[in-house]
Amino acid sequence: NAGVTQTPKFRVLKTGQSMTLLCAQDMNHEYMYWYRQDPGMGLRLIHYSVGEGTTAKGEVPDGYNVSRLKKQNFLLGLESAAPSQTSVYFCASSDQPLGGTYTDTQYFGPGTRLTVL
């Protein structure tokens, strides 16, 4: 199993350009997440999905859109990139909580380093 993979690994954009980050997981997980991490800080949740065809906003969703057309893929889009979106983006996935308890474990990808000039 490859686990969680992310493409691309690095990208440099100019202000106003658009791009899509791809996250793929081969663990058949229902839940997928996009986080961003700024220097010296913890991760912040951007958007998440609890299943194919569903998405929801996280803590810092402004300026981003997401889609989950296939269970194994979760796309993060930047329609008009801004320098404030310079960050490292991490994707994660987890399985459903079992038996009503909250014991899921999240598996993270290696990250995408995005710089917006």
Add this chain to the structure above:
Amino acid sequence: DAKTTQPTSMDCAEGRAANLPCNHSTISGNEYVYWYRQIHSQGPQYIIHGLKNNETNEMASLIITEDRKSSTLILPHATLRDTAVYYCIVRVTDSWGKLQFGAGTQVVVTP
């Protein structure tokens, strides 16, 4: 949501046990304590989690106090590869998984 407090940094000698404290005094009865770590430039990695009993796996041990207001992650024999930022997280009680990462503890293992 229960918040956590961790020391900013700590050093540990290679081969010795590393004891990482975490305070979570406002934890609710059905909230779990999770530990993740992040090695430089990599994605976070799950270590261990627990509710109220002590837990152990191949990576670490988790000791939770009886009142659940604090916990300690123990790396029994620290190696240089254990140098990382360690995050103590109390799980938000939604019906799905959401982790709130704080600043964590920077652990440096020295030879």
